[in-house]
Amino acid sequence: DQQVKQNSPSLSVQEGRISILNCDYTNSMFDYFLWYKKYPAEGPTFLISISSIKDKNEDGRFTVFLNKSAKHLSLHIVPSQPGDSAVYFCAADSRISNFGNEKLTFGTGTRLTIIP
Amino acid sequence: SQTIHQWPATLVQPVGSPLSLECTVEGTSNPNLYWYRQAAGRGLQLLFYSVGIGQISSEVPQNLSASRPQDRQFILSSKKLLLSDSGFYLCAWRGQFFSPGYTFGSGTRLTVV
Numbered sequence: 078d079q080q081v082k083q084n085s086p087s088l089s090v091q092e093g094r095i096s097i098l099n100c101d102y103t104n105s106m107f108d109y110f111l112w113y114k115k116y117p118a119e120g121p122t123f124l125i126s127i128s129s130i131k132d133k134n135e136d137g138r139f140t141v142f143l144n145k146s147a148k149h150l151s152l153h154i155v156p157s158q159p160g161d162s163a164v165y166f167c168a169a170d171s172r173i174s175n176f177g178n179e180k181l182t183f184g185t186g187t188r189l190t191i192i193p
Numbered sequence: 194s195q196t197i198h199q200w201p202a203t204l205v206q207p208v209g210s211p212l213s214l215e216c217t218v219e220g221t222s223n224p225n226l227y228w229y230r231q232a233a234g235r236g237l238q239l240l241f242y243s244v245g246i247g248q249i250s251s252e253v254p255q256n257l258s259a260s261r262p263q264d265r266q267f268i269l270s271s272k273k274l275l276l277s278d279s280g281f282y283l284c285a286w287r288g289q290f291f292s293p294g295y296t297f298g299s300g301t302r303l304t305v306v
Contacts, residue, residue: 083236111294120199120283120297121237166237168294179244180227180252181295185236 080104081169083184091192096154098187100167103148107169111181112141112152115164124165125152154189162191195220199284199298206305212257212271214301216284219265224286226267227295228259231281243267279305 082101090096100110108129113121127134127141127150134141140153154161168181199216206212218224228240239252241259249259256275260268267284281302285295 113294113297118281118300118302120285120300121295122297123294126294170294179225180239180242183237183239 079185080107081167081182081184083165083167083187085187086185087188087190089190089192090157092159093156096152096157096161096189096191098152098154098165098167098189100150100152100184101148102150102169102182104169104171104182105148106171107182109170109172110141110143110150111168111170112139113166113168113183114161115166115186121166157189157191159191159193162189164188195286195296197284197286197296197298199301201301202299203302204304206274206303208276208305209273212269212274212278212303214269214282214284214303216267216269216298217265218286221265221286221288223264224288226261227285227287228267228269229283229285229297231283232279237283241269274305276305279303 080103111126112124114124115121125136125139125141127143132143138154143150164186166186167184170181196219225244227242229237230240231237242250243261246261246264256278257271281300283300284298287295
C-alpha cells in the first residue's frame with residue numbers, strides 16, 4: 078500500500094520557468110512533510126519541510142504548499158536552474174503517533190530535468 | 194556537527210558471496226538509524242531501522258540482515274548475495290523526538306554479478 082505517491086515519474090522544464098512537483102498521500106495521520114533532492118550516486122539531501130499546521134513554507138526559490146483537505150502537497154521551484162536537475166522525493170511523517178522517532182514514508186520520486 | 198559515514202562507495206560481488214556494509218554516525222548520541230535501498234529506476238525502500246543498540250526492525254523479508262553493535266554503528270549484511278540484491282544502499286540517521294528528518298550517507302553502489 079503506497080501511502081505517499083508521486084504520480085509523475087519524470088518532468089522536464091525550461092530553464093527560468095517554474096517547476097511544480099506533486100505528491101499525494103492517503104494517511105490522515107501524517108502531520109509533517111519533507112522534500113528531498115537526490116543526485117545520481119549520492120544520498121538524498123533535505124530540501125524543505127512543512128508542518129500540517131501550515132499551508133505554505135518558503136525558502137528562497139523553493140516553496141512547498143500543503144492542501145490537507147485534498148491530501149496533496151507540491152514543491153514549486155522558481156526560477157528553475159540546471160543544477161535543479163535531480164530526483165525529488167517527498168516524504169511524510171506522523172509525529173503524533175510516532176513521537177517523531179521512527180520512519181518516514183517516501184514517495185517513489187520524480188526525476189526533474191531542467192532544459193537549458 | 195553531526196556527520197554520517199558510509200562505506201564502501203562501490204562494491205562488485207559475485208552471487209553467493211557475503212556482504213557487509215558499514216555506517217557510522219559522529220557528533221550525536223542515541224540516533225535512530227536506517228538502511229534504505231534504491232533499486233534501478235525505483236524509489237527508496239526501507240529495509241531496516243533501529244532505535245537503539247541491538248534493536249532492529251525489519252521492513253521487508255529478504256536476503257539481508259542488520260545489526261547495531263554500538264550506539265552509532267549500523268551494519269547491513271548478507272550471508273549469500275543474490276542478483277536481486279544489486280542496488281544503491283543508503284544509510285541514514287535521525288535524532289530522537291521530533292527531529293526534522295533524516296540525514297543520509299553518500300550511499301554504496303552494490304553490483305552482484
